[in-house]
Amino acid sequence: MFKIVISGVNLVEGGILSILQDSLKSISKIKKQHELEVTVLIHDLKLLDDDIDKNRFNFIEYPEVKSSWLKRVKFEYIESKEISNQLKPDLWISLHDITPNVNCKFQVVYCHNPSVFYKLDVKRFFYDIKFSLFCIFYRYLYQINIKKNAYVIVQQNWIRKAFGAMYGVNTIVAYPIQTKYINEPIALNEEPLGIDMNKKIFFFPSIPRIFKNFEVVCRAAELLEKKTANFELVITLNGSENKYASSIFERYGHVKSIKFIGIQKRTVVNELYAKTDCLLFPSKLETWGLPLSEFRSFNKPIIVSDSPYAHENVGNYEKAKFFDPNNAEELAEYMFLFMKGELTFDKQSVTIPDQPFFNNWDSLLSFLIGKAKEKASVREAKIVK
Numbered sequence: 233m234f235k236i237v238i239s240g241v242n243l244v245e246g247g248i249l250s251i252l253q254d255s256l257k258s259i260s261k262i263k264k265q266h267e268l269e270v271t272v273l274i275h276d277l278k279l280l281d282d283d284i285d286k287n288r289f290n291f292i293e294y295p296e297v298k299s300s301w302l303k304r305v306k307f308e309y310i311e312s313k314e315i316s317n318q319l320k321p322d323l324w325i326s327l328h329d330i331t332p333n334v335n336c337k338f339q340v341v342y343c344h345n346p347s348v349f350y351k352l353d354v355k356r357f358f359y360d361i362k363f364s365l366f367c368i369f370y371r372y373l374y375q376i377n378i379k380k381n382a383y384v385i386v387q388q389n390w391i392r393k394a395f396g397a398m399y400g401v402n403t404i405v406a407y408p409i410q411t412k413y414i415n416e417p418i419a420l421n422e423e424p425l426g427i428d429m430n431k432k433i434f435f436f437p438s439i440p441r442i443f444k445n446f447e448v449v450c451r452a453a454e455l456l457e458k459k460t461a462n463f464e465l466v467i468t469l470n471g472s473e474n475k476y477a478s479s480i481f482e483r484y485g486h487v488k489s490i491k492f493i494g495i496q497k498r499t500v501v502n503e504l505y506a507k508t509d510c511l512l513f514p515s516k517l518e519t520w521g522l523p524l525s526e527f528r529s530f531n532k533p534i535i536v537s538d539s540p541y542a543h544e545n546v547g548n549y550e551k552a553k554f555f556d557p558n559n560a561e562e563l564a565e566y567m568f569l570f571m572k573g574e575l576t577f578d579k580q581s582v583t584i585p586d587q588p589f590f591n592n593w594d595s596l597l598s599f600l601i602g603k604a605k606e607k608a609s610v611r612e613a614k615i616v617k
Contacts, residue, residue: 234267234323235320235323236601237270237273237319237334238259238273239273239327240255240273240328241297243274243275243299243328246280246395247520248328248344249279249437250408252327253281255593256289258594260284271292274291274293275293275297277293278429281498288333290461292402294307308333309332311492312332316335322337322608324336324338325340326340326439328522330374330379331374331376331377331380333377338387338576338600338603339381341384341579342406344387345394346518346519346520346541347366347367348365348371354413364442366611378399378401379399383467385406386403387408387519388520388540388585389405389522389585404588404596404599405589408520426493427493431465432510432571433463433464433508433509434466435505435512436449436466436467436468436514437467437468438523440469440480441493444516445514446467446469447480448514448558448559448563450490451560452561452562453484453564453567454484456499457487457488459568464569466489466504467490467491468501469553501503501526508527509572510533512535513534513537513555515539515543516557517541518541520541523540523544533567533577534551534553535548535553535563535570536555538555539557542554547582548580548582549578553576554578610612
């Protein structure tokens with residue numbers, strides 16, 4: 233029996249939670265091809281989608297790990313070692329950036345936090361203290377034990393290059409796949425959300441973090457209101473989430489065209505995708521940008537930040553327009569042109585990353601299992617000799 237540990241105790245929301253969801257759905261399928269015993273270390277079992285077959289896994293919940301950095305450090309460097317000694321896994325997959333201290337001959341880490349690459353704005357340092365500190369210290373957190381990994385998994389080619397230069401490690405580029413949502417769609421109740429579907433709907437779904445750049449879309453909506461009132465900008469914050477969200481609501485709560493709906497479940501976001509006319513994605517930094525790949529399946533226009541992550545994510549999609557993420561006036565103009573049916577889209581070519589590269593979890597996990605088994609066979613052969 234081939235034993236795998238998947239560690240995701242720090243994944244509780246947004247795109248990072250989808251990493252755990254997608255990996256479990258994939259491993260449920262490939263378990264038929266391999267004799268696998270899979271143990272999942274998770275924050276809370278209730279976070280998982282209903283369509284994940286939980287009987288296929290052994291779950292251990294760690295609800296307190298995320299409550300403080302001291303508990304997180306203890307988990308990564310002390311408790312994980314104890315777990316590995318007990319379970320004796322053949323493959324350890326850490327899905328949340330930090331390389332744990334474990335006894336495992338083949339371990340990998342999935343790095344998705346882009347804070348190390350963010351140019352911190354001193355003015356907004358205190359809007360999100362946790363993220364601001366990440367910007368300073370994550371370079372060193374990444375570095376601890378990183379050489380113990382057979383591979384460091386990243387989501388885009390530009391991050392592969394950055395990690396190679398910074399740490400000199402073997403990397404895998406793995407594009408996040410789009411997860412199918414729960415089969416029974418939620419009937420969106422429009423009244424509580426306050427959205428007028430008779431108007432042009434612009435949508436920006438994201439958790440409120442300073443690099444997400446909510447202010448540029450809100451400012452653009454404020455400017456566009458001076459030309460037309462026949463649109464609504466729907467954003468997934470309401471001002472209560474954190475200090476940054478509060479500052480956005482305080483500055484732009486008076487703008488009638490902005491609908492502050494708060495963070496929503498993925499099924500509701502998917503329903504909003506179907507009703508949205510144009511996706512806005514102004515984020516200045518992403519390791520992928522999941523809403524971009526999710527929304528492309530609806531074949532609708534996207535106005536997106538002119539940034540390296542966005543170009544790689546969007547690829548040769550024919551309905552994308554790039555804008556300067558610091559220029560609200562430019563964004564407002566593109567929104568206005570879209571409403572008039574006059575927006576022209578940008579064309580670009582696609583560059584496929586070098587191997588190892590995967591665009592789905594099935595292939596990635598099969599590759600990792602194969603490499604781990606290969607290494608174990610070589611080790612056993614040496615012992616026999």
